[in-house]
Amino acid sequence: MTENNSFSFKEHIAIFKQLVRWTILVFPVAIAIGSMVAFFLWLLSTAIHFRFSHPWLLFLLPLAGLLIHFIYQSVGKSSEKGNNLITEQIHEAGGGIPKRMAPIILITTVITHLFGGSAGREGTAVQIGGSIAAMFGRWFKLKGVDIRIILIAGVAAGFGAVFGTPVTGAVFAMEVLTIGKIQYHALIPALIAAVIGDLTVKAWHVTHVQYHIDPIAPGVNLFTGFFHFDVLLLGKVIISSAAFGLASFLFARMVHEIKAVCIKLFKYKWMIPVFGGLVIIGITLLIGKPDYLSLGVDAEHPGAVTIPSAFSAGGADTWSWLWKTIYTTITLGTGFKGGEVTPLFYIGATLGNTLSQLLNAPVSLFAALGFIAVFSGATNTPLACTFMGVELFGGEHVLLFAVACFTAYIFSGHSGIYSAQRIGVPKVPDDGYMDESSLAEAMKRRGYLHQKLRRYRLSFKKSDGLGNS
Structure with missing residues (x-):
């Protein structure tokens, strides 16, 4: 040998x-x-x-x-x-x-x-x-x-x-x-x-909710038959995925900002969850329905907006995704416990439902794309979310799953729901983020740079524009 x-x-x-x-x-x-x-x-x-x-x-x-x-x-x-x-x-x-x-x-x-x-x-x-x-x-x-x-x-x-x-x-x-x-x-x-x-x-005989994407009419098939591919549909997916990424960014920023504002606003920390609970009660009484409380998977009443209902036409209101964003960011931002991912599924599925109506696209497909893409943008895990699409909805639309998750990941920017997550490879080259700095450190640094730039602009305005006071 x-x-x-x-x-x-x-x-x-x-x-x-x-x-x-x-x-x-x-x-x-x-x-x-x-x-x-x-x-x-x-x-x-x-x-x-x-x-x-x-x-x-x-x-x-x-x-x-x-x-x-x-x-x-x-x-x-x-x-x-x-x-x-x-x-x-x-x-x-x-x-x-x-x-x-x-x-x-x-x-x-x-x-x-x-x-x-x-x-x-x-x-x-x-x-x-x-x-x-x-x-x-x-x-x-x-x-x-x-x-x-x-x-x-x-x-x-x-x-x-x-x-x-x-x-x-x-x-x-x-x-x-x-x-x-x-x-x-x-x-x-x-x-x-x-x-x-x-x-x-x-x-232990604990089951999970099963989701289903309805069959859609075949488009221009450029592959061997496994992938469903339609150029017009692909364009709609890209546009929607950018919106999914922005929804991820909005969610992550709102959670962090609500926490920061409440810490400054209340002298005693025990007042923060009390305030959050009162706000949730007030909003629920204002809109007159409990659809955005709790997990959002099971229906509390007939016709309730849930994640499964978002896979059908008329199964979500136009602004359901925004209401769920408000409810969840207030809940988590004021100290209640749980997770973010299932609400992100809800936000993505209902936003996908809304966008499908605007773009004349398949409802269940776009609900599924939003389901995984908003999650991808908020957690910065596009590969995992692409696999999730395959495991939950089957492999027929895997190309669109990847496009949606990767696009949302880019458009969510350097934000995320996990502030301890580190930045190994920045999404935009040479954008000033240090390798291996956490999202929390990056946000602090970006905030410092914004404040410094703002002070510089104010001092510049007070001068004659040539640096002379």
């Missing part, structure tokens, strides 16, 4: 050992996460339908916000940073994620939905995944890159389990950490974890 062949053989033996090792490590982690997510989904559905039967619970939302605030102040501590804490710990190869994060986020998310707060469930599943993975990592005495990998696997298991999309969960966990870079070193553990987490939820 030659030296090269011997080296290749040893390398493959090492690869096989790592595969076996990570399968053994990840298997119990993913089962635990999947079981916890299954319990969470059951409990969440029970709470939502209980509120449907008792609509007066909405008027207790300010008190619910107050309770959530004191839970985090008393026992939550660092857990309040949520997904951003997990992202930071993965970047720093640390295991500083408390075990109490999982039960606390589960309880506070259920409280938010029980009393009508508009939030999602992905944040809860990801935090459950990260918390349980960190706990197992300490038990296994993992350090350095190994703790990073098991945390990524935990995120993949949580995300894949909560939506029933294991491939998306694996890719999302590797893609969401750094804009423009994918953590390929966690590829196999993430995929194993996401698949096992999803299978565990199914084993």
